[in-house]
Amino acid sequence: MKIELNKNKVFFNNGKSVEEIHPFWLRERVDGEEFLDKGTQQRLFDPSSMNGEIIIKKAEIRDGFLEVDFNDGVNSKLDINKLKSEFSNKDTVIKSIPKKKWDSTLENIKNFEYKEDFFETKEMHDLLVSFYEYGFVIIKNVPSENNYIVKFANSIGSVRRTNFGEHFNVKSKSDPNDLAYTSLHITPHTDNPYRNPVPCIQILHCIENEVSGGYSTLVDGYTVSEKLKKEDPDSYKILTEVKVRFKFTDKSVMLEDWSELIHLDDDKNFKQVRFSPRLDYVPMLEKNKLDQYYKARKKLSDLYNSEKNEVKFKLKPKDLMMMDNHRVLHGRTKFDPEEGKRFLQGCYIDFDSTEGKLRHLKRKFKI
Numbered sequence: 001m002k003i004e005l006n007k008n009k010v011f012f013n014n015g016k017s018v019e020e021i022h023p024f025w026l027r028e029r030v031d032g033e034e035f036l037d038k039g040t041q042q043r044l045f046d047p048s049s050m051n052g053e054i055i056i057k058k059a060e061i062r063d064g065f066l067e068v069d070f071n072d073g074v075n076s077k078l079d080i081n082k083l084k085s086e087f088s089n090k091d092t093v094i095k096s097i098p099k100k101k102w103d104s105t106l107e108n109i110k111n112f113e114y115k116e117d118f119f120e121t122k123e124m125h126d127l128l129v130s131f132y133e134y135g136f137v138i139i140k141n142v143p144s145e146n147n148y149i150v151k152f153a154n155s156i157g158s159v160r161r162t163n164f165g166e167h168f169n170v171k172s173k174s175d176p177n178d179l180a181y182t183s184l185h186i187t188p189h190t191d192n193p194y195r196n197p198v199p200c201i202q203i204l205h206c207i208e209n210e211v212s213g214g215y216s217t218l219v220d221g222y223t224v225s226e227k228l229k230k231e232d233p234d235s236y237k238i239l240t241e242v243k244v245r246f247k248f249t250d251k252s253v254m255l256e257d258w259s260e261l262i263h264l265d266d267d268k269n270f271k272q273v274r275f276s277p278r279l280d281y282v283p284m285l286e287k288n289k290l291d292q293y294y295k296a297r298k299k300l301s302d303l304y305n306s307e308k309n310e311v312k313f314k315l316k317p318k319d320l321m322m323m324d325n326h327r328v329l330h331g332r333t334k335f336d337p338e339e340g341k342r343f344l345q346g347c348y349i350d351f352d353s354t355e356g357k358l359r360h361l362k363r364k365f366k367i
């Protein structure tokens, strides 16, 4: 990628084609003290109120800077590397981390170890990259006193509060408003599919685990949906098209949101899965279409519930797990509460927390 000049016009050469850069695009990026606040990097002028007919009177390239005189009397030195970083019209930090597919054969995944000042370290950067690769990460030895999970979450970004509270305590109790608060086997699901937006990341912190059961299970929704796409494209297609209603009700709230079970982005690539068969309601479609839908959902459910696709492990006290709730399904095996205590704490954060932290650490460590 190169910036070139020709008769006071600025061009972007990507090796395949040469395109002129709009003068106003450059004018919006002037960065002298008068135009940009140093601390916040926010503009001190409003380009949306300006006349768009900006012309470049003079342009030069010198020592990695593009020096431009515009026809409105403004001149500026623009850092060429900074300009180049804006040429992509997609997010280059998160999208550049390739998702790794995994199933029950997954092994040797790195566990991270908590230590002081953890959140500002290179280790934290590596942890976040690993999180985006696999959709989950486990951190050992995280302090478990005084609801430390909230401090943990707020040290990455901000806790996403829900009607279950700022954080929630997962232990079996009488009169539960969710099966999570029983000792029953819980099949793979994503959390809160009825919420708009769905919380992005679930954090689960093991405080006590004295029972012999109560294993945690994870399934990669990305791997499974890609598998379905290959093995049964018709089922994949219908599950990416039919929007179903997810709902949750209790004494104080009625939540509802609609989505496909496999949600694709604008380029038809994987974006999000929702799966919680206790809470989904497909609309009353034509009978044949529903026939296809039910077959497809059964196929997807079989894949999600297959031991071949699941990793199973036991969280130990002070283990903390972060899961991408838009990608990874979680569950647990049943346990006998008579055997001892099983106590996990949970909370949610959104992708802006992890993305913001990762970009900051990349800047800090010049990665």
Ligand SMILES: [Fe+2]
Pocket (backbone or CB within 6 Å): 180, 189, 190, 191, 330
């Ligand atoms: Fe859950």
